[in-house]
Amino acid sequence: MLFFSYFKELVGKEVTVELKNDLAIRGTLHSVDQYLNIKLENTRVVDQDKYPHMLSVRNCFIRGSVVRYVLLPQDGVDIDILHDATRREARGG
Amino acid sequence: MAPGLQRFTDIAGDGGPRLDAASGEELLRMDRAASVALGRRAPEPPGTLFVTTRRVIWLSETEKGQGYAVDFLAITLHAVSRDLEAYPSPCIYTQIDAEDGSDEEAGGSDFEANGDLQLAKVSEMRIILSDPGQLDALFDVFCHCAELNPDPNAVRNEENGWSGGENLAEGGWIHGDEDMIDGNDLEAHMFFTNLIGQNGVRDLGRSVRELQIDDQRFEDAEEEDEIQENGH
Amino acid sequence: MAAAAAAAAAAAEEEIAVKEPLDLIRLSLDERIYVKLRSDRELRGKLHAYDQHLNMILGDVEEIVTTVEIDDETYEEIVRTTKRTIPFLFVRGDGVILVSPPLRTA
Numbered sequence: 254m255l256f257f258s259y260f261k262e263l264v265g266k267e268v269t270v271e272l273k274n275d276l277a278i279r280g281t282l283h284s285v286d287q288y289l290n291i292k293l294e295n296t297r298v299v300d301q302d303k304y305p306h307m308l309s310v311r312n313c314f315i316r317g318s319v320v321r322y323v324l325l326p327q328d329g330v331d332i333d334i335l336h337d338a339t340r341r342e343a344r345g346g
Numbered sequence: 347m348a349p350g351l352q353r354f355t356d357i358a359g360d361g362g363p364r365l366d367a368a369s370g371e372e373l374l375r376m377d378r379a380a381s382v383a384l385g386r387r388a389p390e391p392p393g394t395l396f397v398t399t400r401r402v403i404w405l406s407e408t409e410k411g412q413g414y415a416v417d418f419l420a421i422t423l424h425a426v427s428r429d430l431e432a433y434p435s436p437c438i439y440t441q442i443d444a445e446d447g448s449d450e451e452a453g454g455s456d457f458e459a460n461g462d463l464q465l466a467k468v469s470e471m472r473i474i475l476s477d478p479g480q481l482d483a484l485f486d487v488f489c490h491c492a493e494l495n496p497d498p499n500a501v502r503n504e505e506n507g508w509s510g511g512e513n514l515a516e517g518g519w520i521h522g523d524e525d526m527i528d529g530n531d532l533e534a535h536m537f538f539t540n541l542i543g544q545n546g547v548r549d550l551g552r553s554v555r556e557l558q559i560d561d562q563r564f565e566d567a568e569e570e571d572e573i574q575e576n577g578h
Numbered sequence: 579m580a581a582a583a584a585a586a587a588a589a590a591e592e593e594i595a596v597k598e599p600l601d602l603i604r605l606s607l608d609e610r611i612y613v614k615l616r617s618d619r620e621l622r623g624k625l626h627a628y629d630q631h632l633n634m635i636l637g638d639v640e641e642i643v644t645t646v647e648i649d650d651e652t653y654e655e656i657v658r659t660t661k662r663t664i665p666f667l668f669v670r671g672d673g674v675i676l677v678s679p680p681l682r683t684a
Contacts, residue, residue: 296425318497
Protein backbone atom coordinates (compact mmCIF):
# COMPACT_ATOMS: atom_id res chain seq x y z
CA MET A 254 0.00 0.00 0.00
CA LEU A 255 2.72 2.38 1.01
CA PHE A 256 4.73 1.91 -2.16
CA PHE A 257 1.70 1.71 -4.44
CA SER A 258 0.65 5.12 -3.09
CA TYR A 259 4.19 6.40 -3.31
CA PHE A 260 4.62 5.43 -6.95
CA LYS A 261 1.25 6.90 -7.86
CA GLU A 262 2.56 10.25 -6.59
CA LEU A 263 5.63 9.79 -8.75
CA VAL A 264 3.69 9.56 -12.03
CA GLY A 265 5.06 11.99 -14.62
CA LYS A 266 8.59 11.94 -13.22
CA GLU A 267 11.69 10.40 -14.77
CA VAL A 268 12.85 7.14 -13.22
CA THR A 269 15.24 4.35 -14.12
CA VAL A 270 13.89 0.84 -13.65
CA GLU A 271 16.55 -1.82 -13.27
CA LEU A 272 15.41 -5.36 -13.93
CA LYS A 273 16.69 -8.58 -12.43
CA ASN A 274 18.18 -9.45 -15.84
CA ASP A 275 20.30 -6.26 -15.54
CA LEU A 276 18.37 -4.36 -18.19
CA ALA A 277 18.01 -0.74 -17.09
CA ILE A 278 15.29 1.35 -18.68
CA ARG A 279 14.90 5.08 -18.18
CA GLY A 280 11.61 6.78 -18.88
CA THR A 281 8.72 8.83 -17.63
CA LEU A 282 6.58 6.95 -15.11
CA HIS A 283 3.19 6.64 -16.80
CA SER A 284 1.37 4.44 -14.29
CA VAL A 285 1.74 1.79 -11.67
CA ASP A 286 -0.76 -0.80 -10.44
CA GLN A 287 -1.33 -2.61 -7.17
CA TYR A 288 1.17 -5.32 -8.12
CA LEU A 289 3.77 -2.62 -8.72
CA ASN A 290 3.71 -3.38 -12.42
CA ILE A 291 5.22 -0.29 -14.04
CA LYS A 292 4.40 1.49 -17.29
CA LEU A 293 6.98 3.89 -18.69
CA GLU A 294 6.78 6.33 -21.59
CA ASN A 295 9.49 7.76 -23.84
CA THR A 296 11.89 5.13 -22.67
CA ARG A 297 15.48 4.43 -23.48
CA VAL A 298 17.82 1.67 -22.45
CA VAL A 299 20.58 2.84 -20.19
CA ASP A 300 23.12 0.13 -20.91
CA GLN A 301 23.05 0.15 -24.68
CA ASP A 302 25.93 -2.25 -25.01
CA LYS A 303 23.94 -5.07 -23.57
CA TYR A 304 20.59 -4.43 -25.20
CA PRO A 305 21.36 -2.37 -28.33
CA HIS A 306 18.25 -3.59 -30.12
CA MET A 307 16.00 -2.12 -27.43
CA LEU A 308 17.45 1.32 -27.98
CA SER A 309 14.23 3.20 -27.73
CA VAL A 310 10.70 2.05 -27.28
CA ARG A 311 7.85 4.44 -26.82
CA ASN A 312 5.79 2.66 -24.21
CA CYS A 313 7.00 -0.09 -21.99
CA PHE A 314 5.17 -2.33 -19.52
CA ILE A 315 7.30 -4.03 -16.90
CA ARG A 316 6.01 -6.84 -14.71
CA GLY A 317 6.60 -5.91 -11.08
CA SER A 318 8.17 -9.23 -10.21
CA VAL A 319 11.14 -8.67 -12.55
CA VAL A 320 12.04 -5.29 -11.06
CA ARG A 321 15.18 -5.18 -8.94
CA TYR A 322 15.46 -1.44 -8.35
CA VAL A 323 13.82 1.82 -9.24
CA LEU A 324 16.28 4.71 -9.19
CA LEU A 325 14.27 7.66 -7.93
CA PRO A 326 14.56 11.34 -8.81
CA GLN A 327 15.92 13.65 -6.10
CA ASP A 328 12.75 15.71 -6.14
CA GLY A 329 10.60 12.60 -5.90
CA VAL A 330 11.53 11.75 -2.34
CA ASP A 331 10.08 13.63 0.60
CA ILE A 332 11.83 11.97 3.50
CA ASP A 333 9.46 13.24 6.21
CA ILE A 334 6.38 12.00 4.38
CA LEU A 335 8.02 8.63 3.79
CA HIS A 336 8.98 8.25 7.44
CA ASP A 337 5.47 9.14 8.58
CA ALA A 338 3.86 6.77 6.09
CA THR A 339 6.18 3.96 7.10
CA ARG A 340 5.47 4.44 10.82
CA ARG A 341 1.75 4.65 10.17
CA GLU A 342 1.82 1.46 8.12
CA ALA A 343 3.94 -0.29 10.75
CA ARG A 344 1.38 0.62 13.41
CA GLY A 345 -1.31 -0.98 11.32
CA GLY A 346 -2.93 2.25 10.16
CA MET B 347 7.38 -20.14 -12.72
CA ALA B 348 5.36 -20.26 -15.88
CA PRO B 349 6.92 -22.18 -18.72
CA GLY B 350 8.38 -19.92 -21.37
CA LEU B 351 7.65 -20.15 -25.07
CA GLN B 352 6.10 -23.44 -26.13
CA ARG B 353 5.12 -25.15 -29.34
CA PHE B 354 1.36 -25.01 -29.89
CA THR B 355 -0.51 -27.55 -32.01
CA ASP B 356 -3.91 -27.81 -30.33
CA ILE B 357 -6.05 -26.65 -33.24
CA ALA B 358 -9.85 -26.64 -33.11
CA GLY B 359 -12.17 -27.54 -35.99
CA ASP B 360 -12.39 -23.95 -37.20
CA GLY B 361 -8.63 -23.75 -37.57
CA GLY B 362 -8.21 -21.57 -34.48
CA PRO B 363 -6.54 -22.57 -31.24
CA ARG B 364 -8.45 -24.74 -28.79
CA LEU B 365 -8.79 -22.63 -25.66
CA ASP B 366 -9.08 -23.78 -22.09
CA ALA B 367 -12.72 -22.80 -21.68
CA ALA B 368 -12.95 -24.73 -18.42
CA SER B 369 -10.55 -22.29 -16.80
CA GLY B 370 -12.39 -19.35 -18.32
CA GLU B 371 -9.92 -18.61 -21.10
CA GLU B 372 -11.45 -16.25 -23.66
CA LEU B 373 -10.26 -14.84 -26.94
CA LEU B 374 -9.74 -11.07 -26.70
CA ARG B 375 -8.14 -10.20 -29.99
CA MET B 376 -7.09 -11.71 -33.30
CA ASP B 377 -4.69 -10.29 -35.88
CA ARG B 378 -4.27 -11.86 -39.30
CA ALA B 379 -1.08 -11.53 -41.31
CA ALA B 380 0.97 -11.18 -38.15
CA SER B 381 4.57 -12.37 -37.90
CA VAL B 382 6.58 -13.34 -34.89
CA ALA B 383 10.35 -13.27 -34.58
CA LEU B 384 11.87 -15.44 -31.87
CA GLY B 385 15.15 -14.43 -30.27
CA ARG B 386 17.40 -13.19 -33.02
CA ARG B 387 15.82 -15.31 -35.72
CA ALA B 388 14.27 -13.75 -38.80
CA PRO B 389 10.49 -13.31 -38.61
CA GLU B 390 8.37 -16.35 -39.40
CA PRO B 391 6.19 -16.12 -42.52
CA PRO B 392 2.91 -14.40 -41.60
CA GLY B 393 0.33 -16.24 -39.52
CA THR B 394 -2.49 -15.40 -37.16
CA LEU B 395 -2.06 -13.96 -33.70
CA PHE B 396 -4.58 -14.82 -30.98
CA VAL B 397 -4.55 -12.94 -27.70
CA THR B 398 -6.52 -14.64 -24.95
CA THR B 399 -7.11 -13.78 -21.32
CA ARG B 400 -4.30 -16.17 -20.46
CA ARG B 401 -1.73 -16.25 -23.26
CA VAL B 402 -0.53 -15.22 -26.68
CA ILE B 403 -0.86 -17.84 -29.41
CA TRP B 404 0.52 -17.55 -32.90
CA LEU B 405 -0.43 -20.03 -35.61
CA SER B 406 1.43 -20.42 -38.88
CA GLU B 407 -0.38 -19.97 -42.19
CA THR B 408 2.25 -21.71 -44.24
CA GLU B 409 2.65 -24.70 -41.92
CA LYS B 410 -0.90 -25.52 -40.92
CA GLY B 411 -1.25 -26.81 -37.39
CA GLN B 412 2.04 -25.32 -36.22
CA GLY B 413 2.43 -22.46 -33.85
CA TYR B 414 3.78 -21.07 -30.61
CA ALA B 415 2.20 -20.01 -27.35
CA VAL B 416 3.41 -18.12 -24.32
CA ASP B 417 1.51 -17.40 -21.11
CA PHE B 418 1.18 -13.79 -20.01
CA LEU B 419 2.67 -14.95 -16.73
CA ALA B 420 5.93 -15.51 -18.58
CA ILE B 421 5.90 -12.20 -20.46
CA THR B 422 7.92 -10.00 -18.16
CA LEU B 423 8.09 -6.90 -20.34
CA HIS B 424 6.37 -5.63 -23.44
CA ALA B 425 6.89 -2.47 -25.40
CA VAL B 426 6.01 -0.73 -28.66
CA SER B 427 9.16 -0.44 -30.72
CA ARG B 428 9.18 1.98 -33.63
CA ASP B 429 12.88 2.67 -33.68
CA LEU B 430 13.92 1.36 -37.08
CA GLU B 431 17.56 1.48 -36.04
CA ALA B 432 16.80 -0.99 -33.28
CA TYR B 433 14.68 -3.27 -35.46
CA PRO B 434 13.74 -2.97 -39.13
CA SER B 435 9.97 -3.18 -38.56
CA PRO B 436 7.77 -1.50 -35.99
CA CYS B 437 6.73 -4.21 -33.57
CA ILE B 438 5.67 -5.25 -30.11
CA TYR B 439 8.85 -6.26 -28.33
CA THR B 440 8.48 -8.77 -25.49
CA GLN B 441 10.81 -10.32 -22.99
CA ILE B 442 10.00 -13.81 -21.82
CA ASP B 443 10.95 -15.44 -18.55
CA ALA B 444 13.15 -18.09 -20.10
CA GLU B 445 15.34 -20.86 -18.79
CA ASP B 446 18.85 -19.80 -17.95
CA GLY B 447 21.50 -19.59 -20.60
CA SER B 448 19.01 -18.06 -22.94
CA ASP B 449 20.12 -15.36 -25.28
CA GLU B 450 23.07 -16.79 -27.12
CA GLU B 451 21.66 -20.22 -27.79
CA ALA B 452 18.19 -18.97 -28.53
CA GLY B 453 19.29 -16.95 -31.49
CA GLY B 454 22.17 -19.16 -32.43
CA SER B 455 22.62 -21.65 -35.20
CA ASP B 456 21.84 -24.65 -33.01
CA PHE B 457 18.29 -23.43 -32.59
CA GLU B 458 16.86 -25.59 -35.34
CA ALA B 459 18.81 -28.66 -34.38
CA ASN B 460 17.56 -28.68 -30.82
CA GLY B 461 14.04 -27.64 -31.72
CA ASP B 462 11.63 -27.58 -28.83
CA LEU B 463 14.33 -27.81 -26.22
CA GLN B 464 15.56 -24.42 -27.26
CA LEU B 465 12.10 -22.83 -27.34
CA ALA B 466 12.07 -22.67 -23.56
CA LYS B 467 15.23 -20.59 -23.76
CA VAL B 468 13.81 -17.94 -26.05
CA SER B 469 13.90 -14.77 -24.00
CA GLU B 470 12.74 -12.28 -26.62
CA MET B 471 9.87 -12.30 -29.09
CA ARG B 472 8.75 -9.62 -31.52
CA ILE B 473 5.30 -9.38 -33.01
CA ILE B 474 4.99 -7.61 -36.33
CA LEU B 475 1.51 -6.63 -37.52
CA SER B 476 0.51 -5.95 -41.11
CA ASP B 477 -0.90 -2.63 -39.89
CA PRO B 478 1.64 -0.95 -37.59
CA GLY B 479 -1.12 1.47 -36.61
CA GLN B 480 -2.58 -1.36 -34.52
CA LEU B 481 0.51 -1.74 -32.34
CA ASP B 482 -0.66 0.69 -29.66
CA ALA B 483 -4.00 -1.11 -29.38
CA LEU B 484 -2.21 -4.45 -29.10
CA PHE B 485 0.10 -2.97 -26.46
CA ASP B 486 -2.94 -1.93 -24.42
CA VAL B 487 -4.47 -5.42 -24.68
CA PHE B 488 -1.17 -6.88 -23.46
CA CYS B 489 -1.20 -4.49 -20.47
CA HIS B 490 -4.76 -5.52 -19.65
CA CYS B 491 -3.86 -9.20 -19.87
CA ALA B 492 -0.75 -8.79 -17.76
CA GLU B 493 -2.94 -7.38 -15.02
CA LEU B 494 -5.37 -10.27 -15.45
CA ASN B 495 -2.48 -12.64 -14.81
CA PRO B 496 -0.65 -11.54 -11.68
CA ASP B 497 2.10 -13.74 -10.37
CA PRO B 498 0.63 -16.56 -8.28
CA ASN B 499 2.59 -15.37 -5.28
CA ALA B 500 1.76 -11.72 -5.71
CA VAL B 501 -0.16 -9.86 -3.07
CA ARG B 502 -2.26 -6.91 -4.06
CA ASN B 503 -0.86 -3.95 -2.26
CA GLU B 504 -4.31 -2.55 -1.63
CA GLU B 505 -5.50 -5.51 0.35
CA ASN B 506 -2.38 -5.65 2.22
CA GLY B 507 -2.39 -3.38 5.19
CA TRP B 508 0.06 -4.07 7.89
CA SER B 509 -0.76 -7.27 9.68
CA GLY B 510 -0.06 -7.97 13.31
CA GLY B 511 2.10 -10.78 14.59
CA GLU B 512 -0.46 -13.53 14.27
CA ASN B 513 -1.63 -12.52 10.87
CA LEU B 514 1.92 -12.28 9.79
CA ALA B 515 2.53 -15.83 10.90
CA GLU B 516 -0.46 -16.93 8.89
CA GLY B 517 0.96 -15.02 6.02
CA GLY B 518 3.81 -17.45 5.90
CA TRP B 519 6.39 -15.93 8.18
CA ILE B 520 8.08 -18.35 10.46
CA HIS B 521 9.91 -17.06 13.47
CA GLY B 522 12.88 -18.78 14.93
CA ASP B 523 11.55 -18.52 18.46
CA GLU B 524 14.57 -19.89 20.25
CA ASP B 525 16.68 -17.07 19.03
CA MET B 526 14.25 -14.32 19.85
CA ILE B 527 15.00 -11.41 22.10
CA ASP B 528 16.50 -12.30 25.42
CA GLY B 529 15.57 -9.71 28.05
CA ASN B 530 19.10 -8.85 29.14
CA ASP B 531 21.00 -9.44 26.00
CA LEU B 532 19.31 -7.43 23.35
CA GLU B 533 21.05 -9.20 20.59
CA ALA B 534 18.57 -11.10 18.51
CA HIS B 535 19.22 -13.37 15.64
CA MET B 536 16.14 -14.23 13.74
CA PHE B 537 15.57 -16.38 10.80
CA PHE B 538 12.36 -16.16 8.99
CA THR B 539 11.27 -17.58 5.76
CA ASN B 540 8.83 -15.95 3.48
CA LEU B 541 6.82 -18.79 2.04
CA ILE B 542 4.21 -16.76 0.28
CA GLY B 543 3.56 -13.12 -0.22
CA GLN B 544 4.75 -11.26 -3.24
CA ASN B 545 8.19 -12.65 -2.82
CA GLY B 546 7.75 -15.56 -5.15
CA VAL B 547 10.92 -17.51 -4.93
CA ARG B 548 12.25 -20.30 -7.05
CA ASP B 549 14.67 -21.55 -4.50
CA LEU B 550 13.24 -21.55 -1.04
CA GLY B 551 16.58 -22.14 0.55
CA ARG B 552 17.83 -18.83 -0.72
CA SER B 553 14.82 -17.02 0.55
CA VAL B 554 15.71 -17.60 4.16
CA ARG B 555 16.30 -14.19 5.52
CA GLU B 556 18.39 -13.42 8.45
CA LEU B 557 17.65 -10.34 10.40
CA GLN B 558 20.31 -9.46 12.84
CA ILE B 559 19.65 -6.73 15.30
CA ASP B 560 22.06 -5.80 17.97
CA ASP B 561 20.98 -2.83 19.96
CA GLN B 562 24.45 -2.06 21.18
CA ARG B 563 25.47 -1.72 17.64
CA PHE B 564 22.54 0.51 16.89
CA GLU B 565 23.86 3.43 18.90
CA ASP B 566 27.03 3.82 16.97
CA ALA B 567 26.06 2.06 13.81
CA GLU B 568 26.87 5.04 11.68
CA GLU B 569 30.29 5.44 13.12
CA GLU B 570 31.13 1.79 12.65
CA ASP B 571 30.01 2.00 9.10
CA GLU B 572 32.51 4.73 8.50
CA ILE B 573 35.27 2.82 10.17
CA GLN B 574 34.50 -0.10 8.00
CA GLU B 575 34.50 1.96 4.87
CA ASN B 576 37.78 3.58 5.79
CA GLY B 577 39.23 0.20 6.42
CA HIS B 578 38.92 -0.74 2.76
CA MET C 579 4.66 -28.73 33.48
CA ALA C 580 5.36 -25.64 35.57
CA ALA C 581 8.56 -25.04 33.71
CA ALA C 582 6.71 -25.26 30.44
CA ALA C 583 4.12 -22.78 31.67
CA ALA C 584 6.85 -20.41 32.80
CA ALA C 585 8.54 -20.70 29.45
CA ALA C 586 5.25 -19.97 27.73
CA ALA C 587 4.75 -16.91 29.93
CA ALA C 588 8.25 -15.72 29.18
CA ALA C 589 7.61 -16.23 25.52
CA ALA C 590 4.43 -14.21 25.80
CA GLU C 591 6.38 -11.37 27.39
CA GLU C 592 8.84 -11.45 24.58
CA GLU C 593 5.96 -11.17 22.18
CA ILE C 594 4.95 -7.93 23.82
CA ALA C 595 8.43 -6.48 23.69
CA VAL C 596 8.93 -7.19 20.04
CA LYS C 597 5.90 -8.52 18.27
CA GLU C 598 7.60 -9.47 15.10
CA PRO C 599 10.88 -9.19 13.27
CA LEU C 600 9.83 -6.17 11.27
CA ASP C 601 9.37 -4.21 14.52
CA LEU C 602 13.13 -4.35 14.74
CA ILE C 603 13.55 -2.86 11.32
CA ARG C 604 11.33 0.02 12.41
CA LEU C 605 14.07 0.94 14.87
CA SER C 606 16.34 1.45 11.89
CA LEU C 607 14.17 4.05 10.20
CA ASP C 608 16.34 7.03 9.27
CA GLU C 609 19.44 4.99 10.15
CA ARG C 610 22.01 3.49 7.86
CA ILE C 611 21.44 -0.20 7.23
CA TYR C 612 23.14 -2.99 5.38
CA VAL C 613 21.12 -5.02 2.88
CA LYS C 614 22.28 -8.17 1.16
CA LEU C 615 20.51 -9.04 -2.08
CA ARG C 616 20.50 -11.95 -4.43
CA SER C 617 23.07 -12.15 -7.21
CA ASP C 618 25.84 -10.96 -4.90
CA ARG C 619 24.71 -7.41 -4.40
CA GLU C 620 25.12 -5.45 -1.21
CA LEU C 621 23.69 -2.08 -0.32
CA ARG C 622 24.48 0.39 2.42
CA GLY C 623 22.14 3.29 2.79
CA LYS C 624 19.78 5.23 4.99
CA LEU C 625 16.40 3.55 5.44
CA HIS C 626 13.59 5.95 4.54
CA ALA C 627 10.66 3.58 4.00
CA TYR C 628 9.84 -0.11 4.07
CA ASP C 629 6.82 -2.40 4.06
CA GLN C 630 6.10 -5.93 5.17
CA HIS C 631 7.59 -7.39 1.99
CA LEU C 632 10.87 -5.64 2.73
CA ASN C 633 10.34 -3.34 -0.20
CA MET C 634 12.41 -0.34 0.78
CA ILE C 635 13.47 3.15 -0.14
CA LEU C 636 17.07 3.90 0.75
CA GLY C 637 18.99 7.16 0.51
CA ASP C 638 22.71 7.87 -0.09
CA VAL C 639 23.11 4.33 -1.28
CA GLU C 640 26.35 2.58 -1.98
CA GLU C 641 25.93 -0.59 -4.00
CA ILE C 642 28.64 -3.21 -4.29
CA VAL C 643 28.28 -5.97 -6.86
CA THR C 644 30.63 -8.92 -6.63
CA THR C 645 31.26 -11.09 -9.66
CA VAL C 646 33.47 -14.14 -9.83
CA GLU C 647 35.00 -15.11 -13.12
CA ILE C 648 37.16 -18.10 -13.85
CA ASP C 649 40.33 -17.32 -15.76
CA ASP C 650 40.32 -19.31 -19.00
CA GLU C 651 43.95 -20.31 -18.76
CA THR C 652 44.85 -20.55 -15.11
CA TYR C 653 41.36 -21.52 -13.88
CA GLU C 654 41.88 -19.10 -11.03
CA GLU C 655 38.91 -17.31 -9.61
CA ILE C 656 38.96 -13.62 -10.34
CA VAL C 657 36.77 -11.70 -7.92
CA ARG C 658 35.66 -8.30 -9.14
CA THR C 659 33.67 -5.76 -7.22
CA THR C 660 32.02 -2.76 -8.76
CA LYS C 661 30.80 0.11 -6.68
CA ARG C 662 28.31 2.84 -7.46
CA THR C 663 26.39 5.41 -5.50
CA ILE C 664 22.71 6.17 -5.99
CA PRO C 665 20.96 9.13 -4.29
CA PHE C 666 17.56 7.46 -3.78
CA LEU C 667 16.70 3.87 -4.51
CA PHE C 668 13.56 1.75 -4.33
CA VAL C 669 14.51 -1.88 -3.65
CA ARG C 670 12.04 -4.63 -4.36
CA GLY C 671 11.77 -6.91 -1.34
CA ASP C 672 11.82 -10.22 -3.16
CA GLY C 673 15.52 -9.85 -3.83
CA VAL C 674 16.41 -9.19 -0.20
CA ILE C 675 18.31 -11.89 1.69
CA LEU C 676 19.43 -10.05 4.81
CA VAL C 677 18.84 -6.73 6.54
CA SER C 678 21.01 -5.60 9.40
CA PRO C 679 22.62 -2.58 10.96
CA PRO C 680 25.97 -1.93 9.31
CA LEU C 681 28.24 -4.84 10.13
CA ARG C 682 30.98 -4.30 12.65
CA THR C 683 33.63 -5.87 10.53
CA ALA C 684 33.79 -6.31 6.82
